[in-house]
Amino acid sequence: MRRPDLLIFDCDGVLVDSEILEHDVDAELLTRFGLTVTTRQLIERFVGIARADMYRTLFEEIGQPQPAGLLDEREAMVWARCDVDLSAVAGVGAALDALSHIPKCVASSSIPAKLTRKLDAVGLTAHFAPHIFSTAIVPRGKPAPDIYLHAARIAGATPSRCIVIEDSPHGVRGAKAAGMSAIGFCGAGHATDRLPAELEAAGADLVVMSMDELPAAIRSHCV
Numbered sequence: 001m002r003r004p005d006l007l008i009f010d011c012d013g014v015l016v017d018s019e020i021l022e023h024d025v026d027a028e029l030l031t032r033f034g035l036t037v038t039t040r041q042l043i044e045r046f047v048g049i050a051r052a053d054m055y056r057t058l059f060e061e062i063g064q065p066q067p068a069g070l071l072d073e074r075e076a077m078v079w080a081r082c083d084v085d086l087s088a089v090a091g092v093g094a095a096l097d098a099l100s101h102i103p104k105c106v107a108s109s110s111i112p113a114k115l116t117r118k119l120d121a122v123g124l125t126a127h128f129a130p131h132i133f134s135t136a137i138v139p140r141g142k143p144a145p146d147i148y149l150h151a152a153r154i155a156g157a158t159p160s161r162c163i164v165i166e167d168s169p170h171g172v173r174g175a176k177a178a179g180m181s182a183i184g185f186c187g188a189g190h191a192t193d194r195l196p197a198e199l200e201a202a203g204a205d206l207v208v209m210s211m212d213e214l215p216a217a218i219r220s221h222c223v
Helices: 019-032 039-046 051-062 070-085 092-098 112-121 146-155 169-177 195-202 211-221
Strands: 006-009 104-108 132-134 162-166 181-185 206-208
Touching (some): 006 146, 019 039, 019 051, 070 112, 092 211, 104 112, 132 146, 146 162, 169 181, 181 211, 195 206, 206 211
Parallel strands (some): 006 104, 006 162, 104 132, 162 181, 181 206
């Protein structure tokens, strides 16, 4: 591949180090309703999946209706934490600067208002605006390819000339289903020792352990 038409970044766990923060809140909330689950268990199973889908799945599994207003309560709790603890992934600003010559966008499972608020909070919006896309605007969320194909269409990019940077097997599978290259990212706080192998098994073309490695990885993939 020559220089890619488009770099497509996931948000949570790639740009913003939010996965542990959010899943801490999820574990606390779910425990109230008899779901004995840890932050790590939620991360291992649901990273890359929209939270509404995660909650629906878990309550279906225990045969209980999801309490009204639960997701709204969750959002309030998450933002209380974000206001104190949210940060950009280490090294992401320098990596984006090094890749400034390549068009970029964000493709995330976060709802639109939440997605832009996170990027604003850590000062990354200018690298991507207005090309910031949520799976809420397409028929199917990850691991379906819809959001990646939507991003390529809006950017006028050929899917086979796009590179997706994802931290979850679900995201990698979606990127590959879209006919795109995928780089697995393991540099955020939620990454486990198993994550590199899981990303490779999902089809990642390359795996990087930090943002410092990303520009060179993209250059090597384009040779």
